[in-house]
Amino acid sequence: MPKQHLPPPQVLGGTLDQPQGAAEKGSLASLLQPCQPQSQRSATIRRGFQVAARRGHHGALAGGPYILPRFSPASAFGSSTDSLVSRFCQEKTDLKNYTLPNASWCPDMLNLYHEFLEKTKADGWIRLPSFKSNRNHIQGLKLPLALTVTSDKSDCRIFTRCIKMEGQGYEYGIFFHPSKKSVCLFQPGPSLEGPPRFAHGGSLAAMIDETFSETAYLAGEGLFTLNLSIRFKNLIRVGSLAVLNVDVEKIEDQKLYISCVAQSADRQTVYAKASGTFLQLQLEEDSSQY
Amino acid sequence: MPKQHLPPPQVLGGTLDQPQGAAEKGSLASLLQPCQPQSQRSATIRRGFQVAARRGHHGALAGGPYILPRFSPASAFGSSTDSLVSRFCQEKTDLKNYTLPNASWCPDMLNLYHEFLEKTKADGWIRLPSFKSNRNHIQGLKLPLALTVTSDKSDCRIFTRCIKMEGQGYEYGIFFHPSKKSVCLFQPGPSLEGPPRFAHGGSLAAMIDETFSETAYLAGEGLFTLNLSIRFKNLIRVGSLAVLNVDVEKIEDQKLYISCVAQSADRQTVYAKASGTFLQLQLEEDSSQY
Numbered sequence: 356m357p358k359q360h361l362p363p364p365q366v367l368g369g370t371l372d373q374p375q376g377a378a379e380k381g382s383l384a385s386l387l388q389p390c391q392p393q394s395q396r397s398a399t400i401r402r403g404f405q406v407a408a409r410r411g412h413h414g415a416l417a418g419g420p421y422i423l424p425r426f427s428p429a430s431a432f433g434s435s436t437d438s439l440v441s442r443f444c445q446e447k448t449d450l451k452n453y454t455l456p457n458a459s460w461c462p463d464m465l466n467l468y469h470e471f472l473e474k475t476k477a478d479g480w481i482r483l484p485s486f487k488s489n490r491n492h493i494q495g496l497k498l499p500l501a502l503t504v505t506s507d508k509s510d511c512r513i514f515t516r517c518i519k520m521e522g523q524g525y526e527y528g529i530f531f532h533p534s535k536k537s538v539c540l541f542q543p544g545p546s547l548e549g550p551p552r553f554a555h556g557g558s559l560a561a562m563i564d565e566t567f568s569e570t571a572y573l574a575g576e577g578l579f580t581l582n583l584s585i586r587f588k589n590l591i592r593v594g595s596l597a598v599l600n601v602d603v604e605k606i607e608d609q610k611l612y613i614s615c616v617a618q619s620a621d622r623q624t625v626y627a628k629a630s631g632t633f634l635q636l637q638l639e640e641d642s643s644q645y
Numbered sequence: 646m647p648k649q650h651l652p653p654p655q656v657l658g659g660t661l662d663q664p665q666g667a668a669e670k671g672s673l674a675s676l677l678q679p680c681q682p683q684s685q686r687s688a689t690i691r692r693g694f695q696v697a698a699r700r701g702h703h704g705a706l707a708g709g710p711y712i713l714p715r716f717s718p719a720s721a722f723g724s725s726t727d728s729l730v731s732r733f734c735q736e737k738t739d740l741k742n743y744t745l746p747n748a749s750w751c752p753d754m755l756n757l758y759h760e761f762l763e764k765t766k767a768d769g770w771i772r773l774p775s776f777k778s779n780r781n782h783i784q785g786l787k788l789p790l791a792l793t794v795t796s797d798k799s800d801c802r803i804f805t806r807c808i809k810m811e812g813q814g815y816e817y818g819i820f821f822h823p824s825k826k827s828v829c830l831f832q833p834g835p836s837l838e839g840p841p842r843f844a845h846g847g848s849l850a851a852m853i854d855e856t857f858s859e860t861a862y863l864a865g866e867g868l869f870t871l872n873l874s875i876r877f878k879n880l881i882r883v884g885s886l887a888v889l890n891v892d893v894e895k896i897e898d899q900k901l902y903i904s905c906v907a908q909s910a911d912r913q914t915v916y917a918k919a920s921g922t923f924l925q926l927q928l929e930e931d932s933s934q935y
Binding site for chain 1: 804808846851
C-alpha cells in the first residue's frame with residue numbers, strides 16, 4: 356500500500372477543504388483564511404493552490420508528485436457548456452455505457468427514460484454517458500490529482516457503478532440541460548438496502564453526490580464538493596424509481612450552489628431534499644492516460 | 646414490482662420526514678406541525694404516528710399493510726444501553742461476520758482493530774457484529790416498516806456490505822462505547838472510487854450514515870435519520886484507512902444529535918466533518934422473520 360499522503364481535492368464525486376471553521380494544520384484549509392470576507396476567498400483559494408503547487412514535496416502537501424492545476428479565474432468561466440458537454444459525452448464504442456436501459460429497469464424508469472430521450476431531440480436535453488470509471492470520463496484532461504500512474508491492476512470502478520449485475524445495485528441515467536439543471540432517474544437494487552426492502556439513506560446520498568458532481572462540472576467546471584446536506588423525507592422502495600431533480604441555483608465567487616429534490620415518479624412522495632456547494636476549477640489538456 | 650406506496654420512515658440507515666419547512670401533502674411531514682415550538686414537536690410526532698397507524702389503508706399512508714410502532718415516550722428512554730447492545734451483538738455462528746479482519750486490510754486498519762479489540766477487554770468498548778443484511782440485526786423486533794413478507798428471492802444486502810469480494814468494496818469495523826460514542830475503521834476499496842485512486846465522497850457519506858445509525862440505535866433507540874450534513878476536507882486514498890470518530894452530542898426532545906470527524910490513522914489529515922440528527926423510537930418484540 357502506498358504511503359498515506361495528504362491528498363488534493365476530489366474531482367467528480369470529490370471533496371476539498373472548505374474555508375469554514377478553524378483550519379486544521381496540514382490541510383488545504385490551512386491555506387485559506389476563514390476570517391476573510393466571501394469576496395476575497397476566491398483569490399485566497401487561487402493563491403492556496405499556487406502555494407500548494409510551489410510547495411511540491413514540502414510542507415502540508417509533502418510526499419506527493421501532484422500536478423496542481425494552473426487556476427485562471429477568467430478561463431474557469433471561459434469554457435462553454437457546449438465544449439464541456441461535448442468532451443464529457445464522447446462516443447466510446449469500446450466501453451459499456453451504463454446509461455442504456457436493461458431488463459431490470461422498472462416500467463416507471465423505462466417510461467421516463469424514453470420521455471427524456473425524446474426531449475434530447477427537440478428540447479435541448481442531453482443524455483449523459485456513464486462508464487465504469489471516471490478514468491474514462493476524464494481522459495485527456497489533467498486533474499489536480501494527476502499522481503504518477505501506478506501499476507494498479509485492481510478492478511477500479513466509480514462507486515455508483517460498483518455492482519456489475521444488472522438490477523442488483525445502482526441503476527440510473529442522468530439527463531442534463533444546458534440551462535444548468537439535470538434529472539437523474541435512480542432505481543436502487545437489493546444490494547443497496549438499509550432497512551429491509553428499502554434503499555439505504557447512504558445510497559441516496561451517494562447518488563445525489565454523483566448527480567451534483569456531473570451537473571456542477573457541465574454547468575460551470577464545478578469540480579470539488581465542498582459540502583453536502585440532505586434532509587430525508589420518505590423511504591425509497593428497492594426496485595422502484597426515484598427522480599432526482601437537480602438545479603444549479605447560482606454561480607457566485609467561483610462556487611456553484613446546487614439543490615435537489617428526490618421524489619417518486621408521480622411526484623406525490625418526496626424522498627429527500629438536498630443541497631451542495633462545489634468549487635469551480637479548470638482542467639487542463641493532457642494527453643496522459645489514467 | 647410491487648405497487649409504489651408511501652413508505653414509513655427508515656431504520657438503521659434510514660430516513661423520516663423532518664418537521665422542517667412546508668410539509669408536502671401526502672408525506673409524514675404533513676402530520677407534523679413545523680410552526681410548533683421544538684418542545685411541542687415530540688408530542689406531535691407521537692400523535693403523527695398514532696394518526697398514521699389509525700389511518701391504515703386510508704389517506705396519506707394508504708396502500709400499505711404497515712404496522713406502525715406504539716410510541717411510548719417513557720419506554721423510548723427505558724431500554725438500557727446494555728439491553729440494546731446485547732440484542733444487537735448476538736452471536737450468530739451461521740452468519741459471516743464482516744467485522745472480522747481479512748487479508749485485504751491495510752496495516753493501519755489491522756493495528757487499530759487490534760488496539761480496539763484490546764479495549765473491549767478492559768475499557769468497555771464493544772465490537773459490533775456486521776452481517777450482510779439488516780434483517781439479521783433486527784430479528785425478533787417489529788419495525789415501523791413491518792410490511793407483509795414477500796417471496797423476494799433476490800440477494801438483499803445492506804448497502805455497506807454490497808460487494809462480496811474482500812478488499813474490493815467496503816471494509817469496516819465499528820466499535821461502540823456505552824458512553825455514547827463509537828469508532829469506525831473504514832477502508833474503501835477500488836470499487837468505491839470517485840476520482841481515480843480516491844474514494845467517492847458518496848461512499849464516505851454512506852459509511853458515516855451507517856455508523857451514525859448503529860450508534861444512534863445503541864446509544865438511545867435512535868432509528869430515523871432526519872438529516873445528514875457533511876463538510877468534505879480531503880480525499881481518502883483507496884486502500885488506506887479512515888478513522889471515523891463518532892459522538893452523540895446530546896439527546897433532547899426525542900432526538901439524538903451526532904457528530905463525526907473522519908481522519909487518517911495518524912490524525913494529521915481530516916477527511917470530513919459531519920453531523921446528523923436521529924429520532925428516537927422504540928421497537929417492539931416480534932417473533933416474525935424478515
